[in-house]
Amino acid sequence: MSLEWLICWSGSLDRLRDFIGTGIQSVRDCNTAALGTVAFLLAMFVWYCYHIGREQPRAYVSVNSLMQGGDLNSLQNGYAHCHSPECMRCAHNDGLNQKLYHNLQEYAKRYSWSGMGRIHKGIREQGRYLSSRPSIQKPEVFFLPDLPTTPYFSREAQKHDVELLERNFPTILCEFEALYKAFSNCSLPQGWKVNSSPSGExxxxxxxNQGMCVxxxxxxxxxxxRLLGSLRTCVGNNVFGNACISVLTPGTVIAEHYGPTNIRIRCHLGLKTPSNCExxxxxxxxxxxxxxxxLFDDSFLHTAFHGGPPDEGPRVIFMVDLWHPNVAAAERQALDFIFAPGR
Known part of the structure; x- marks a missing residue:
């Protein structure tokens, strides 16, 4: 038994030696230039991964910080900002891009850098993007590069959610009418907010409100x-997500202004639409x-008005923010993390 085992072991060593020798000869016969190219590409890949993880975003002056001086502190194109420290859009935060980059790095450590190219590029170059954007589209907080831009979107962009909202139009209208009855008892019932406008209410x-349930x-x-939970593309987990009922009384004009980001599209479901409202x-x-x-992109300069007669009553819409259809699932998850309420 011992002799047979020794013979088998000796044969195994011979085969192993032949295998190693063949491998070494194959490497010697291989094209040296090809090996060098592969080694160079591998080194570049390792360097790139290290560079992405260590690079800090370039400093820039945010759009909001430019508004700190003079009358612009409270008014931009006639549109008042609230200056609330909890408001991502209105708070003046010179270190915002540093904070966003820190959040992105934290997300990548927990999950992955995969699919984060546009977000990383957007945070790193935010100042250049915002300063070089045409005046027709200037998101005030965050611009995600390489997204198709258009003022209005077709219904097909978010077909499921559009059809779901329209099917539930009677339900939403009924709950609004129950709310609006309270206006007969007091000037401004609890829960309603008055927004700034040059004329009207x-x-x-x-x-x-900004990703937080009220x-x-x-x-x-x-x-x-409950309907919001059935929407597939509702922006509900970051500060850019809102859902509300919006009312314009006759004679109201909303001054031109920009939304905070281009990663969402705003959906208006008409509840009451008198004549001469645009x-x-x-x-x-x-x-x-x-x-x-x-459906529209509110990072474009936009305004609204109700020019109808008083006897036609207010213009009422239900507004909800949906994801831009070209923001990928991995990017949505990362943006929810980076712009989480309170982060």
Whole structure:
């Protein structure tokens, strides 16, 4: 038995020696230039991964910080900013891009850098992007590069959510009418917010405000709030996500302004649409229609007005923010992390 084992072991060593010798000869016969190219590409890949993880974003002066001086501190194109420290859009934060880059690095450590190219590029070059954008589109907080831009989107962009909202038009309208009855008892019922406008009254009733649920308001519109959970592309987990009822009284004009980002598209579902009411985005006017959704990119310069007679009542829409259709799933997850409320 021992002799047979020794013979087998000796044969195995011979085969191993032949295998190693063949491998060495193959390397010697291989094209030296090809090996050098492969080694160089491998070294470049390792360097790139290290560079991405260590690079800091370039400093820039944010759009909001430029507004700190003079009258621009409270008014831009007639549009007032709230200056709330909790407001991602209105708070003046010179170190915003550093904070965003820190959040991106933290996300990548927990998950992956895969698919983060556009976000990394956007944070690193944010100042250049915002300063070089044409005046028709200037998001105030974050610009994601290489997204198709257009003032209005077709219904097909988010077909499922558009159709779901329109099917539930009677439900949303019913809950709004129950809310609006309270106006007969007091000037401004609890939960409603008055927004700045050059003329008239612009009122909003938020169910979700900058990614945060408003529990008291949601309890007053339970079916509408539950509907938000059925939307596939609702921006509900970061500060760019909102859902509210918006009311314009006759004679109201909303001054031209820009939204905070281009990663979302804003959806308006018409609830009450009197005559002579228009939304103008990027210089293109559109009218609302009851029971129909209107999709637009609010990072474009936009305004709205209600020029109808007083006896026709207010213009009312249900507004919800949806993801831009060209923001990938991995990017959505990362942006939810980077722009999480309170982060």
């Amino acid at each position: 612009w009122l909003t009733f938020f169910l979700v 529990p008291r308001n949601c309890r007053k519109c339970p079916r509408t709030y 939304l103008v985005v990027g210089g293109e006017p559109q009218c609302w229609a009851e029971g129909r959704c209107l």
